[in-house]
Amino acid sequence: MNQSFITDAQNTWCMGCGNFAILHAIKDVIVGLIEDGVPRESIVLVAGIGCHGKIADYLNISTFYSLHGRALAVATGIKIANPDLTVICTVGDGDSYAEGLAHLIFAAKRNIDITAIVHNNRVYGLTKGQYTPTSPGTYHGKSIPKGVSDDPPFNPLEILLCSGCGFLARGYTQRQEQLTDLIREAIVHKGFSVVDTLQICASFLDIGDFYNERVYVPAGHNPEDFDAACRIVGEWDYDGDAPIALGTLYRKEMPTYEGRFRVLQKNDVERAKLVEKIMRERR
Amino acid sequence: MNQSFITDAQNTWCMGCGNFAILHAIKDVIVGLIEDGVPRESIVLVAGIGCHGKIADYLNISTFYSLHGRALAVATGIKIANPDLTVICTVGDGDSYAEGLAHLIFAAKRNIDITAIVHNNRVYGLTKGQYTPTSPGTYHGKSIPKGVSDDPPFNPLEILLCSGCGFLARGYTQRQEQLTDLIREAIVHKGFSVVDTLQICASFLDIGDFYNERVYVPAGHNPEDFDAACRIVGEWDYDGDAPIALGTLYRKEMPTYEGRFRVLQKNDVERAKLVEKIMRERR
């Protein structure tokens, strides 16, 4: 097996794209996990479709390069089939906040032990810059006709909090070290975890300056305090001009879905016997 | 035109079903609207699929008996095509909180002037009582195997508040008069409005007693106060034992989607001329 964690696939992200930071943060976390004894074979990354999804080609671990919007549903199936796996989803904002929003919310509701890293570049990157549910209200891609007004974003973190998400963090691609820590923490958290990652899109929404002026790590924030989490998550609404908190915003341990819903497996012989028994009993 | 507001279609709801109360509340509201000068022809009801959806057969107004989960998307198209219409959606909890959740959230995000009345009987009624996202965590329909634990509900009102919903009310089918008022208020509200209606399902979740002991109308609640709305909406999580507030919980006027996004229509001759002009200019 190739021991390197980056494949030979040609990288086709734009220069300056925030995806590089996410790729390397995830890679570093994985290397760390393996050093800590997690078998490399038990780590699975599920990607959506979009610029972000290419990470599946670049990371030399087991990956499922899935559908636009469906990564979380696929990942749920994987985790249920084998709860011993460490399942990480890399998804886009178009991917998981538009096309696949329901799967994200239900993953939170179920509290399945999966980590979703949202590459939130706030545009549809791969299809050339249309607006997403987290684009700034004033951002007009090519699909919004002239003459119509803004379509303000929603705040995905608030929605996630209300959906029962037990771990919520916000990272930023120009804070790669912190991002790495957040991803590690999210993966280690038992239960569903989301790292909304503000990602620079060099081609369509290159707003590093905007972020750099506003991001901060809230001092003394207690992520176990739900109300505090709500407050901090509500500070910036993904549209206007407000401080943008980075870090672990909320954390709560709860029983996981795969723990609650997976039944004890039987082998094929036992199942065949059961079928026989059922038939016998029906006489 | 048949002047009666109830069709001749045979009603097939179970005895004691809360849908009757919703049907009559909506009918009364519509009669009132018409008395107030709203043309009967300009009222459209869009129903999902489920027991609730049968209301489309029973109400003698223009209706679109649509798909399970898709009523809000269909209604959005209708409202955009003709903003003069009063568009009401009657949807189920399985319908709009599971299958069609994304459409509900995006209707809220857009603030399109549609009213969604959720017949929240907290089960899949028509398919025989499976659990929905708002079923009590302890409710086990036939799709949950023995030997697995509860799957606790989410709180749809919190999700709606976070999605930008500008009007949120909770009604109850054993408070028909109040329900009627809430539906009227929701329809009159300019922008997206939701009336989550706790509905008795006589066959699968006949918990009138439970509700009757807990529902109350909060005194002095100011629905314009977002924080107060959050508090009151968070009181009961659709699972445990807590007081259940009824009434208008949140209200805020904002620019509507159809106002922001619909362009001035052109007629066919103007369009044909435009095509000619474009071709000319391309030379």
Add this chain to the structure above:
Amino acid sequence: MADYSVLIGGKAGDGINRAGQVIAKVFTRLGFYCYIYYDYPSLIRGGHNFSVVRIADHPIGGRRDGIDVLLALDATTLKQHRSSARKDAVVLYNADLIHNAEGTAVSLQSIVTEEGGSPVMANTCIIAAFCKSIGIGWDYVEEILRSEVPHEIEKNLRVARRGYAAVDIEKHPSFLVSEEPVGEKILMTGNEGVALGLVAAGLDGYVAYPMSPSTGILHYIAEIAEEAGITVIQPESEIAAMNMTVGMAYGGFRAATGTAGGGFNLMTEGLSLAAMAELPVTVILAQRVGPSTGTPTYTAQADLHYAIHAGNGEFPRFIFAPGDAAQAYECAGHALRLSWKYQVPSIILTDKTLAESTYTVEPSNLPDSIPAQPMNDRNLEGLYERYIDAEDGVSPYAIPGDIGVTIKVNSKTHNPDGISTDTAEGVARCTEKQMRKLPAMRQEISDLRPVIIYGNPDAEICILCWGSNAQLCREVAGHLGIKAVQPLALWPFPAGEVSDAVGDSWMVISVEDNYTGQLAELARNHGIRVDLHIPKYDGRPHTIDGLMELLWGMVA
């Protein structure tokens, strides 16, 4: 030849379906063959429900026109079905709701109330009365009730006893030979057949969103899930169901999902994903009247071509279409097994008639066992590549956790290592690899002997049929001395076998529950002549007599 039809009718909520099952049980234990057709509208209480229990001393799989016993829990039943009851029919009716009717009156409600029972026990009461009226001894009735009634058995027995006492033995030609249990026949619905077939073939996970007429599979698998060690999930939508199923397959679960046409629409994206990623999934598509929401509780066979072509792009798949509960068992098992063997999606096409009808099954006639396709026949020496080029297109299957392997699956066109490619060679190779599976898949179907001939194999007239119509046509063919041909597998289409089975019939007639004649078209597209199509698209299956009449009209 004994051949009787018992119709029991009432309102939704009266337990009509259950009552039909109990009646069928009475006779199955005695060695008879039963078939129950259950007719109900899409509602929970009220409306008119009825079950027709057909009882015969030979294998059956459809209903006949005439009714020998009419059990009316309400007035509607009597009104709607009196005319189809024979002159000498046994008629029992609920005297609390019906007055002055011919037949035997039993005051069901009064009895139930007097015994302190719940309203639904009226059906126990009328069943007992019926048993008495055809001469069945009380002990046997009690035995059956004890084994079949899940709740409040003592109260039920009191009610039954009263019903039993309320009638005299009628002078009905008793078709009972003895009250001793005979043979090992059991009752099974099509949905249960599918479920048990999947379990027998090693199902690990079932994920489904409720939708008639497939919901019975979800309920049944959930019921036995703990004992069978199967994880059952009802997710937020069919899209989630399908993609979770695909995810399970990647994770090493043999998984399936089920739905009807409306939900299947939402699964086609995941179906195409499964194909591209070469992950085995099995989908049950239980057909009902369409388009769109259509008529949820009535039958159709109008999604065959859709199933063949569903999902963007071209890819191999298996499609099976069983015709009764035993075939459902067998086909479901093979679908799951072959999906895994070839790493392609499989579809089990059923229809409402098959899914919700109850059939007599003789367990000894079922295939010995459907071998679960083992997941450990993998040769993972050296560098593992998920899509390594294999002569037959099938690459070794590894699952995450297998020591030392990296498994990259991909919805995009990919190289053998699972990494995306868009070069001309890469794109072409990706298609060719999948298409190379087809010859072996065809052979696999042939090996199953997928085409069944009923009736007179040398007849000049041949019926072509599929799904639930097959058993009906079998009977019709028997009566008319003609031939009926049923392909059990519809894709890859066993053209040679169908062609051989049809032979040089002078006239080939397709009988299908659709408008356009989908099997007829499929056969024609494979060079098989079909002269006539008998369409049926009103949601009701043919009756055997109705079909015979139509055929006479056509061939005479």
Add this chain to the structure above:
Amino acid sequence: MADYSVLIGGKAGDGINRAGQVIAKVFTRLGFYCYIYYDYPSLIRGGHNFSVVRIADHPIGGRRDGIDVLLALDATTLKQHRSSARKDAVVLYNADLIHNAEGTAVSLQSIVTEEGGSPVMANTCIIAAFCKSIGIGWDYVEEILRSEVPHEIEKNLRVARRGYAAVDIEKHPSFLVSEEPVGEKILMTGNEGVALGLVAAGLDGYVAYPMSPSTGILHYIAEIAEEAGITVIQPESEIAAMNMTVGMAYGGFRAATGTAGGGFNLMTEGLSLAAMAELPVTVILAQRVGPSTGTPTYTAQADLHYAIHAGNGEFPRFIFAPGDAAQAYECAGHALRLSWKYQVPSIILTDKTLAESTYTVEPSNLPDSIPAQPMNDRNLEGLYERYIDAEDGVSPYAIPGDIGVTIKVNSKTHNPDGISTDTAEGVARCTEKQMRKLPAMRQEISDLRPVIIYGNPDAEICILCWGSNAQLCREVAGHLGIKAVQPLALWPFPAGEVSDAVGDSWMVISVEDNYTGQLAELARNHGIRVDLHIPKYDGRPHTIDGLMELLWGMVA
């Protein structure tokens, strides 16, 4: 006969597509016919992009093998395409990135930097150099640039001037007759053709979720939306897009949506809804390589059967498959119009090659106007019933707001008044009503003269083709003296017309961008002999020379 191919290549982000358009514009204004094939992988910056601009004095619609002019913005372009350039080809390359190559070196980057331009202006520079090298005068170059370059024109002109100055006039056979604008030819992509056809036929609303290669339609309609008075919406998903489109139709908007195969999967539920509710919607299905996500920016024609059968249940629909921009315009208009006339869904099947290639269109050859189907031919006297039985199956269409009418539409089987039914008669009637539309729909297709014959109508060899392959096959047929037949409408399939067009050809060969031969199968299913299928499934369209060679191989 003038027939030249110019290849310009560079990285994504270098503006290769735009550069091809400018080059084509230079020649279109001079009366030539142009065709641009644009080849790019699915990424935003980097990777290898190239455009082949073919320029001829006769109508064309595909690319040839040999390259006459090679414009290399980077080394990859030279490396990949040098071998397809003819010996005497004009080669211009970027001297800042490429050293020691044959041809003329222009220091694009240096020039751009010196003039203070942005990197993308390198393409302006090389275009000017190219114009010089084939003898085009500066004034005309400046004129074209002024009309075609949207931003920073003065800077661009400075850069262009430097590029122009950097080369001598080569001894290339000049194919310019004059620099005077001639005729009224214009350039149009397939996507633009679809968009303009819809607008011409009265489109009120367009709702779409981005997906290659259909996105161009969304962008273009959004661009002209304000002027055209069209509401354009990008919703949360394709499911929303489709159901909003259906809602718009109910509300009185002529509406359409567009997607590729992956998104189309998600639209089939709404398609079936539109059918059952009898609401007119138009869907553009722009094909790309599948299954699943496949190869997003490469071409395929593998969703034809899927389009015919998509959606549960059986229902009538129209399917058009245009082959160039002019046909796209015409077919899109007819699709929208006929959808409304018959209140059925229509599908416009395109493919990546058609959607994103640029074609020369002669506006005077386009149909005069595509009459928008009026919505006010309604006879609403008396009691209005949405689905009142009509002899031809088409009931009067009212929209909410129409005085005095109640309009009940329904996804469930319904009575004429739109209220649900599940009686046998109701269910059958609902199907029959829809199916009664088919004869008139067939006639409507016939009236459009839906099958085009190219080449020698009496030839013994006949190519059957569809979509973007048609123009290619037209040329091939011309060269080889054989016949090519293109059905423009694929459903209802114009079997008679195709059969007549094929005539008694001695050999019929289908040319399609798929593996299985989907048109071939469709034709065969309608009794039309197809002897051979030339498959192509590597995402690239045939070249004219490549196809000729293959055909020689086959027929010789």
